[in-house]
Amino acid sequence: MVKISINLLPKEFALEEIKKARFYKIQAAGVAIILIMIFLASLTMALRILQSQNITRVQARLSAAEQQVNNLKDTQASLLLLKNRLSLIDQVLNSPSKEVLMYKLMDKLIPAQVIVNSVTIGKAGEVKFTAVVPDGQVLENLLVNLTTNEKNDNKIAQVSIETLNRSRGGLYRVNIKVKPK
Amino acid sequence: MTMNKSNLVKFYSTYKLYIFPTVVGLSALFLILFVIYPQAVKLVTNQKKEGELVNKSEFLESKVLALESYDGEDLSRKLEYTLSAFPEEKDFGNVIGLLQQLAGQSGFNVSSIALGASSSKAKQESYEVKLEVTGAKALIQTLLSNLENSPRLIQVGGIEISSSSSQGTDVSLTISVLYSPILTNFGSIDSPLPQLSQQEEELISRLSRETSIVSGLPTNAALTPRGKVNPFE
Incomplete structure (x- = not known):
């Protein structure tokens, strides 16, 4: 059976009711929005307060640590100075004297039969020496030793015979200049 | 209203x-x-x-x-070793004593010691000392090794050897004696703290050993650091 509904209310009244219902919805939504905003504002404020307290605590901890480091600044300075000195000492020790190295090399390369009268080793490691060599064979050995890379550890760049004299007794007097690499 | x-x-x-x-x-x-x-x-x-x-x-x-x-005393002692090996200023007295001692230890007689000019290179400065000694030719290597391993940082810069002397071989060495002014920047509160490496600890031990060897010799020209022990006081 079909129900028949008859609305006898005036049209303006019905419109008013619809408006009221819509307004209630808007009002509810508005209140909710405001409450959410107030909640968010309170939350951020509370978090900020907590954060400020934390920062104050951390700053106090930091100041205490800074004070302790300040009290130990002598130890820090000693340590830094020690470290600096050690690094400088290490640098010097790791760069051995070229002159000493060249002397040791010459000592190794000059045959025992050769009588060295004088040796001069300059700052660049350049060696000049005067020697008396008993015979031609020893002289050859000396020159081979000085000029062969395998024997001179590849440390000699140039060998110059500045003077070479042979005496009546068969002795050779040489003046040799050696340039290191 | x-x-x-x-x-x-x-x-x-x-x-x-x-x-x-x-x-x-x-x-x-x-x-x-x-x-x-x-x-x-x-x-x-x-x-x-x-x-x-x-x-x-x-x-x-x-x-x-x-x-x-860090033990403050231990650190000061280590610093003392490094400062005696590589002081912050010229230490003519110590160096002359040390050179005499090293030459004697190597079997050489000192003929003369002359102080020369100063020079500066990178972070280190040096002054020259001309050392003239007489001794056996066979001991020159020992002398050079002793100078190279000296507890005081020195570098042999020039060698002249002549066998004219009747007493033996004359050796003239130009030695650079190194020194370096002390650091002025000791780091700030938040600068990182360096650690001493194993290699550096070994170097300190070597320096302390060499210092004690030299100081223990009969002809004692004790190698003592000049200046303040604690430079921060």
């Missing part, structure tokens, strides 16, 4: 559908713009700041622990 109020009520009743949402919107906007957004931004930036403070504080606390782990 009552007329105005009733007018306002009537106006609100008529347009409340628009006025209420506008007021809510404006209030929400006000809260966002002037409270929520600035506080949230501050929260984020302060979070970073707090993190940095915590990191710095932890770093300083670990630095304090590291500094406290």
Whole structure:
């Protein structure tokens, strides 16, 4: 059976009711929005307060640590100075004297039969020496030793015979200049 | 006045559908713009700041622990060894004594010692000493080794050897004696703390050994550091 509904209310009244219902919805939504905003504002404020307290605590901890480091600044300075000195000492020790190295090399390369009268080793490691060599064979050995890379550890760049004299007794007097690499 | 109020009520009743949402919107906007957004931004930036403070504080606390782990006396002693090996200023007296001692130890007699010019290179300065000694040719290597391993940092810069002397071989050595002014920057509170490596500890042991060997010789020209033991006082 079909129900028949008859609305006898005036049209303006019905419109008013619809408006009221819509307004209630808007009002509810508005209140909710405001409450959410107030909640968010309170939350951020509370978090900020907590954060400020934390920062104050951390700053106090930091100041205490800074004070302790300040009290130990002598130890820090000693340590830094020690470290600096050690690094400088290490640098010097790791760069051995070229002159000493060249002397040791010459000592190794000059045959025992050769009588060295004088040796001069300059700052660049350049060696000049005067020697008396008993015979031609020893002289050859000396020159081979000085000029062969395998024997001179590849440390000699140039060998110059500045003077070479042979005496009546068969002795050779040489003046040799050696340039290191 | 009552007329105005009733007018306002009537106006609100008529347009409340628009006025209420506008007021809510404006209030929400006000809260966002002037409270929520600035506080949230501050929260984020302060979070970073707090993190940095915590990191710095932890770093300083670990630095304090590291500094406290060093024995002040031991550190001073080590510093003393390095400063006697590589002092901050010219130490002619010590060097002359040491050279005499090393030459004697190597079997050479000192003919003369002459002080020469100063020079500067990178972080180190030096002055020259001309050492003339006489002795056996076979001992020259020993002399050079002793000079190279001297507890005082020196470098042999020139060698002249001649066998003319009847007493033996004349050796003339140009020696660079190194020294370096003390650091002026000892680091700030938050500068990282260096650690002594194993290699550096070994170097300190070597220096202390060499110093004690030289100081223990009969012809004692004790190698003592010049200047203040603690340069920070």
